[in-house]
Amino acid sequence: MMRPGMPDSDYPDVRRLALFSEMADEHFNALMRGAYVQNFPQHIELITEGEPSDFLHVILSGAVDLFSVWNGRETSMATARPVSTFILAASIRGAPYLMSARTLEKSRIALIPSQDVRAIFGADNVFARSIVTELAHCYRSVVKTQKDLKLRTSLERLANYLLRQQSRAGGETEFDLEFEKRRLASYLGMTPENLSRAFKGLQAYGVVVQGNRVTITDQQDLERFAKPNRLIDDPHS
């Protein structure tokens, strides 16, 4: 592993995160000095659930899948994309990871020792406030996902997912799925076979899929079916 000392060139990207953007320079620099940066190839397991959490992770480039396993079954819980942190809660609590993490592609990851995070947290009120905001946001995200899972059928989940992606892509009629369909299926809580059928089922509402490319020919119609709701689908509210 590399020795502490994140390259200065990575500072601005990290600094731009809401979690770090408001804190004092002095404290930010202290955090960065203790951090490692590593480049990982595709399909590397970064974190195994159950292990003690020693680092806060910041993904600088690439993509990371957060997943969980039980009794031989596996499910994708979330995807971390640059630039964002993951497993903040475990770091803060010093508790074991609840999720595993693996790279979906070649990824550049910064590792900030959890003890440093906790130390700076005590020294910098602004940082403390940012952590609270971030944690509250994470919590609300999971609650939304849980509502999605419990209140909707798989077809409805897919329809709303597509609308959210479309919105993320700037509202364009056409956009690309950001990852493999098998992972999307797992994320949405269904099998790959069922995802295929669900896409077919949405043809009736103007959804066309060719490979990774999705076209929404009649957004109104899809929305009438999907009934998106800001308390589930709006990532910011």
Added chain:
Amino acid sequence: MMRPGMPDSDYPDVRRLALFSEMADEHFNALMRGAYVQNFPQHIELITEGEPSDFLHVILSGAVDLFSVWNGRETSMATARPVSTFILAASIRGAPYLMSARTLEKSRIALIPSQDVRAIFGADNVFARSIVTELAHCYRSVVKTQKDLKLRTSLERLANYLLRQQSRAGGETEFDLEFEKRRLASYLGMTPENLSRAFKGLQAYGVVVQGNRVTITDQQDLERFAKPNRLIDDPHS
């Protein structure tokens, strides 16, 4: 509504919560002075999802159901029992509630203005740290619930739920379900009809149910089926 000023007699109960137990007296008292306390009858809706969150709620006695609604469907997300807080995340962020809340029985609830919480948060580092700990705990709880939902069948969820309840009840062979079966069903993500059948299905593993009373005649056997896991079922880890 009562005027601010929580009765002094309620102070100790609130103070005992991890969220408030470490903070300075001065700040705690300031929070309490701005708080209201109200007694609510059974089946009163305290909070409606989507509304702005003006108060941090503390349940002093009784029980509160946190639930969500979408497209005419409803699901129970969690139960708040004394003494604990709920909707901390919404209060902190000043964001709309993601869940509704209703009393399950006659309940006594303290309402602490969110703005007071945010003010004291800025003034008291110890309190800030407690909030972070609490939020991280809440986040991890929801992640566990999501793993439970996505990785297990309804029969497995029920089996593990019973083992958790048994543990909560001190590990006794016999214990009572803490709420209506229809709500339990909703909490576990199934219909009441299916819950009935699931209980029957667990007879094969030594589970006996009479009304609200559950007897686990062969814990080993039930555990072999349920395969409890600390990263899903341990509320503390």
Added chain:
DNA sequence: CTGGTCGATTGACAAATATCAATCAAGCGA
């Protein structure tokens, strides 16, 4: 006591979802 109400249970059936096996199609290295 006696209806009446509400939740729990049961059975029959329908819908949703998963599983298994086969095939298809794109990407890639020799």
Added chain:
DNA sequence: TCGCTTGATTGATATTTGTCAATCGACCAG
């Protein structure tokens, strides 16, 4: 280019779960 591998799709089928209707049973008010 040709196989080879991997993921996606499809069809057939099984399992799980939900729905609907009926009944049961506890509790409560009169």
